[in-house]
Amino acid sequence: MNSTTKLRAGAALLLAAVVVPILLVLTLTLPQFRLDAQSIPLDGAPHAVELPAGAEYAVLAATRTKEGAPSCVLTGPDGAPIPLREVSGGVTVENRMVLRVFDTGSGVVTAACPPTPGYTEVVLGKRPDMTRLLGGIFGAFGFALLVGGPGLVLVVGGLRGRSRTA
Numbered sequence: 001m002n003s004t005t006k007l008r009a010g011a012a013l014l015l016a017a018v019v020v021p022i023l024l025v026l027t028l029t030l031p032q033f034r035l036d037a038q039s040i041p042l043d044g045a046p047h048a049v050e051l052p053a054g055a056e057y058a059v060l061a062a063t064r065t066k067e068g069a070p071s072c073v074l075t076g077p078d079g080a081p082i083p084l085r086e087v088s089g090g091v092t093v094e095n096r097m098v099l100r101v102f103d104t105g106s107g108v109v110t111a112a113c114p115p116t117p118g119y120t121e122v123v124l125g126k127r128p129d130m131t132r133l134l135g136g137i138f139g140a141f142g143f144a145l146l147v148g149g150p151g152l153v154l155v156v157g158g159l160r161g162r163s164r165t166a
């Protein structure tokens with residue numbers, strides 16, 4: 001492989017090592033920080049919200065601990081309770097911690113949240129997908145290293161080959 005070909009191939013790999021990770025972060029990682037949240041006041045009254053059907057959503061509150069955090073009762077359009085599932089660990093998005101997760105079913109959800117000292121509201125928002133979040137981050141770094149390393153070697157080899165022929 002001549003030095004010009006090495007330079008071109010190396011430059012293309014370096015460009016890909018920059019562009020592809022940016023695209024991975026924009027398409028996989030950043031959307032996990034968008035909640036599409038609906039605010040529910042902690043007044044004990046039922047509040048109907050329209051959420052996307054068949055999605056997994058979360059109950060979030062501005063807290064750092066689940067102890068003493070607000071709780072809500074969610075019901076579907078038929079009045080049947082919607083099961084709330086515990087989440088392991090502490091995931092925080094937009095300064096709100098994920099307290100419980102639920103399936104939206106048909107999308108029509110009624111939330112009743114009793115008053116909780118120190119809190120004024122909870123939000124119902126999209127649950128962050130940790131697989132996509134971490135996959136986007138590690139995929140971006142991995143791709144940059146796997147493609148950028150050989151690209152840098154080819155550029156250096158091409159430059160050395162050019163300097164020898166000059």
